[in-house]
Amino acid sequence: MGKPKVGIFGITGCGGCQLEILNLEDQLLDLINAVDIVHFTEAITEFSDDYEVALIEGSITTEHDVERIEKIGSIAKIVVAVGSCAVNGGLNCLKNLYGTEKANALVYGDKKEWIDTIDVKPVDAYIQVDHYVRGCPPNRLEIVDVVRSLLVGRNPEIPNYPVCIECKRNGNTCVYELGKTCLGPISRAGCNSRCPNSVSGCEACRGVIDDPNVNAQKDLLAEHGLSVKDIMEQFNLYNACKGKTIEQT
Amino acid sequence: MADKINIEVSPVSRVEGHGDLVLNIRDKKIEKLIFRIPESPRFFEAMLVGRNWDEPSHITSRICGICSVAHTYASIKATEAAMGIVPSDFIVKLRKLIFHHEIVQSNALHVYFLAAPDFLGVGSVVPLVKTHPEVVDIALRVKKMANDMVRMIGGRAVHPIRTVVGGFTKLPTVEEMLQMKEMLNGAYKDLEISRALLKTLKLPDFERETEYISLSDSEDYAHYDGNIKSTDGWEIGPQDYLNKIKEKVVKHSTGKHCWANRDAFMVGALSRFNNNYDQLSDNAKAYAEELGLKAPCYNTFMNNIAQFVEIVHSVDDSIKLIDELLEEGMDDSKKMVDFEPQAGRGVGAVEAPRGLLIHDYTYNAEGKVEKSNLIIPTNMNYGNIERDMQALVPDIIDQSEDEIRLSCEMMIRAYDPCISCSTHFLNIKLVNR
C-alpha cells in the first residue's frame, strides 16, 4: 500500500481513543509522515470524504450516528474499530442494561421527546469491521501496530490469550494474593496488563478470550465473596452489549 | 454587505461535527442565533444506578477522555463525602500533583494544537508540522511531560487506574518522583519559547463582562478543592450548588443549559484566573503580565492565554508538591486510608480543565448508587457562548461572510468546549434570503 489516506472518526465515545493517538508523542510525527491523515475529528479542522482507511472511535447510539457510520462504511475500504465502545459497545451499553427509554426519562424528564437515542450497538452491528483495537482506552501502541501492519500488508496480531500472561511477564504479584479480584484469567490481553500493573483487578475492557473458562472464573469470584449479581455486574461493565458469556452459562 | 445572512451548520446533512451554529442575519440584525449540541447523549446518570461504590469513578471517567482525571476526582470526592472518608494530606497532595498534569496536557493540546493553528493561519496541526515544526516539537514535549506524569502516578494517561476512593492502589517510587521533577525543570525552556511565540499572536479585541464562576480555596489556586465562587460576589460550599446553579433542557441541544446569578455564566481558565489570580505562582503572574493578561479580564479570546498561564503555574506548583511529598516520604503504607462503605449523599466539585465540574451521588446502605447528578463544564458555558456571539456579531457585521464565520468559530474554540465539539465548524452553509 502506498501512503494511504486515513480518516479518524469519533462517533459516541469519550474522545479518549483519539486522544491516545494524539498522545503518541514519540511517534506522532512518524505517523503523520507514514499516512495521509485527511480527517481527524478531534485534532484537525479539515475534513475529507476521500479516505481508504477509517479508524472509528465510539458506538452507535443515535439515528444520526447510524447515518454517519453507514456513510463511513460506504467510503472506507478498511474499517478499524478503535476502543471498547466501537469494538463491542463498551461502557455505553450500560444504558441498554438500564433500559434506553427509562434512561432517557431519568435524565431528560418530560423533555425526553427531544432526544435522539437508540439502543447502543458496536460499529460492526452496522458495517463490516476489518480490524479491532480493543480496550478502554486502547493501547496506543496497538493502534500503531495496526497502522504499521496495514502499511506492510500483514494481519495485525491481537492477542487471544488472557491478561495473566502479560501480568506475569511484567512480574506482578497476582492481585488475588492481595485480597482483590480480577477478570484477568478470562480477559483478552494486549493492554500490557496495565490494571494489574497498578495493583488493580482487570475489568475485561478488552472483552474475553475465545474460549474462556467461565465456570472456573465464577467459582473463583464466588470464593472471594462475590454474589452472582456482583459477578455479573463486574463482567457487564464493558461487555453488556455482546458479553453474553457469563449470562448464558 | 452582509444584509441577509444565514449561517448554519446542519447536523444531519454532514457526517462530521458535534456542535452547530445557526446564525441568521437580516438587515444587519441578528434574527436567530443558536449554538446547538447534537452530541449523542450518553445517560451516565442512568448507568450509575445500582453500581457499587468503587465503580462510579471508573465509569464517569469515560464521560470525557480529555478530562478523565477531573471526572475521576469529582467522582471520588463525591463518594468520599457521602461516606465520610477523609483522605490524608499526603494523598491529597499526590492527587493534586497528577491533576495538574491533566490540566497541563489538556491546556497544551488546546493552546498548541487547536488554537495556535487558528492564530498562525493554518488549518490545523497537520499543516502546522510543515509550517511551524518548532511549535509542534514544543507541544509534543510539553504534552509528553504531562502525560508521562499522569502515567507514572495514575497508571495510564487516559482513564487513570491507581487513583481510587480512599487513596491510591499504588504509589510512584522515589526514583519516579525525582524523574518527574527533572522533567518539570526541563519544561521551562519550552515555556519561555512558547511565551515569545504567544506574544506575537494577535487576539481579537472583544470584551463582554459576564459572571465568572470557579472553585476558590484559601490554600491554593483551586483545581482540586474549594468553594464555588462567583465574580458577582457570592460563594457557597459545593454541597449547596443547587441553590445557585440551575439547569434546564433546551430543545436545540442535548447539553443542558445552566445559569446562576444572571442568564448565563462562564467557567474555565479565565474564570479561575479572574477569581484566584492572587494565588498564581509568581512566575505565572509574570508570564500573564508579559502576555497582557490582567485580572479581571473580560475578553473571552484571552481564555487561551489564561490556559497557558495555568500551565506555568502547574509546573511551578508541581515541583513544590514533589518536594513536599518526598519530604514526607513515599512510604507504601500511606497509599490508602481505612474506611467502611456506608449510605449517604455527597457532592464532589473540582475544576476540570474546561471549568467547574460537579458530581452528586446518593448511596444506599449496601454502598450502591441510588441517584446521581452530574454537571459538566461545557454545558455550563453553552448559554454564555450564545450571549458572547450576540455581542460579537454586531461588531463585525460589516465584514464578509467568511470573516464572520471564522470569528464565530474562533470564539467557540476559545471556550475549548469539550474537544470533540471544538473543531469542525467549517462546513457552514450560507444561504442568502
Added chain:
Amino acid sequence: MLYKILDKNHHKEFLSNLVANVKMVGPKKKDDSCHDFTSIKDVDEIDTAYQKTTIPPAKKILFPSTENLVRFRLGETIESEGLLESSETVLFGINAWDIAGMNFLDRFFSTDFADENYIAKRKALTVIGIDTEPTETNFAHYMDSEYVIEGFDLYFTDLGDRFFVRIATAKGNALLDRFAHIKDIEENDLKDFNKYMNVYRKKFKLEINMKNFLDNFENIYDKKGVWEELAEKCYSCGSCNLVCPTCFCFNVKDDINLDLKTGQKMREWDSCMIPEYGLVAGEHNFRPSKENRLKQRYRCKLITYKEKYGKNSCVGCGRCIEACLAKINIAEDINAIKKEVNV
C-alpha cells in the same frame, strides 16, 4: 570447592561493599505477599528473609520477558545484525532451587545451537546463593534441588552466629578477597553445616513420590477421564509457565517501526498452556484441548529432560502451584497419577 567462614558482624560490611562497588540485584520486599529481585541501591533494601518471589531471579536477568534479538535497517541494502546485551551483575540472595533452575537453563541454552543472547548475560553474572525458608508448596527436596553444588560463585549458609561460605569459582574467591573479612574453617564448622542441612531438609513438608513416574505417566496417558478431571478448571492462562524458573518457551516477532526503515526481531515469553501454542497456519491445532496441554507441560517438566539431561527440569519450587488460580497442583498431580495407575 573451598569453604570459609564469614562472621555475622562482618556480613553487612561485605554487602555494603558490594552495593557500593558493583551492580547488585537482590531480594527486596515488594508487597504484603511477595518479594522481588531488583537492583539494590541501598544495603538496607535487601531482605533475605523472603519466601515468595514473583519471577525467578535468574530467569528475570538472563532470559527477560521480552528481548530484542536482531536489529535491521531497510534501504538500498538491508543491514541486519544480532543484538547482545549484558551487564556485569552480582545476583545476591538466590536460593538453591532457583540456582538449580538456572543450571537447567544454562544447559538448555548452550546445547545444540548456543543461544548467545542468554550466554552473554550468564557470563556477566556472579551468583551468590543463600538458603531461604521453603513455602508450603515447595517440594525442592524431592527434586534434588534443595542443595546445589554448582551454578554459583559463592553460597552462604547461615549457621546462627556466622555464615558458612562455599566458594565454587575463582570469581567468587576474588569477590570475597576484595570485599569481605573471612576466616578459615575449623572442624566444628563443617559439623555444624551438616547438622544445619539435616534440619533444613526437614522443612520441605510437601511430599511427592516420583518413583516410576515415567511409566505411570505413559500408563495413564490415554486413560479416559483422568486428564479431563485434572485440567477441568484450567484457564489456559499460562501463569504456571511464566513463573517457572525453567520454562523457556518463547515467541519470535518481527516488527517494523513507523519510520518504515528500521525494525527488530524480538522474542517474548510464551506458554504451552494457551491454545495458540500448537496452532499452525491453516488453523490446524496440534494441541487443541487443555488436557493435551497439561499433559505436555507435565511431560516437559517431569520426563523430557530426565531422559535428555538425567535431571528433571522441574526443581520443585512450587511457584506454579501458588500462581494457579484454578488450584492445579503439580505435586498433587504427580501423586494422583501414581494413584490412578493403581486403581
Added chain:
Amino acid sequence: MVLNAEKKETKKTIYTPDLATITQVKELTPTEKQFTIELDDVHKRKEFSFEPGQFVELTVFGLGEAPFSIPSSPNNKENFELCVRKIGNVSNALHNMEPGAKVGIRGPYGKGYFPYEKMQGKNVVIVAGGIGMAPVRSLLKVILEDRSSYNDFTLIYGCIDPNNILYKQEIEELKKSNDIDIKLTVDNPDDQWDEHVGVCTNLIPDLDYSPEDTFIVVCGPPIMYKFVILELEDKSFKPENIFLSLERRMECGVGKCNHCHIGNKLVCVDGPVFSLWEIRNLKEAI
C-alpha cells in the same frame, strides 16, 4: 575485576538471518509459487549445503519468519528453491515479491532428513499429499539424478483437484520416462482427468514390494498420516524403513522456542523427518 560494565554488542547469532535475493519467481498453482533464492554472500553460498528434507527459516524483514522445506536438488550449489503456499503473513508477502527482492535466510536446519544413502539398492515409494510434495521433491531429485543406485521407484501423489498439482509439467515429463512409476489421484476430478480419484491412501494396497527391501517416505497434511500409516502397517512395511516429515509450529528453528516439542523430541532439531520407529514412541506425533 570489572564489575559494572554494561555491554552492547552486535554480532551474528543463531537468530540473525543472512541476506538473500529472490532471483526467480514461478507460479506453480493458483496458491503456490516457486522462488529461486541465492544467498548474497558468495562464501555462504558455497558453504550452503543441505540434505533432502531439511528446511530453512525465511525472514521477510519487518513482517515475520517462517520455515520452508527445500524442494530443489542438493546438487545444485548455486541457489536453492522454495515452494510456498499462500496462507498467512509471511507467505502472502512472499507471493507479492518479485525477482530482485531481498529476504533473510537461516539454515538449513533439521538433523532428521530422508536417508537417501540407506535407500540405495532398495525400492523407494514416496507418498505425498498437497503441499507435502515440496519437502519430498528434493529426495525425488536426488534419486533421479543417481537413478541407477536405486531399485524400483514409485511416487503416489494426491491433491484436492487437478489445478493443485505441484510441478505438473515436470511430473508429466517424468511419466514418459521409465525412471519412476507415478500414480496421481485427486479428490475432485475435472472432465479431462483420467487418473485415480480419491485419497492417496487408497493406492497403497496396490503396492507390490517386499517389505524388507522397500523404503517409504510420507509427507502431507496432518490428517493424512494416520490413515497412510495404517495402510502401510497392513502391508507389513517396517517402521524403521518408513520416513515421515512432520509439521509443527516453529518460532526459532533451532531448538529453543520449544513450540515443535513432541514427546522428548524437537521437530526442528531432531526432525523434521522421523522414522515411524521413532515416532511410535512419541505420543501426539500423529
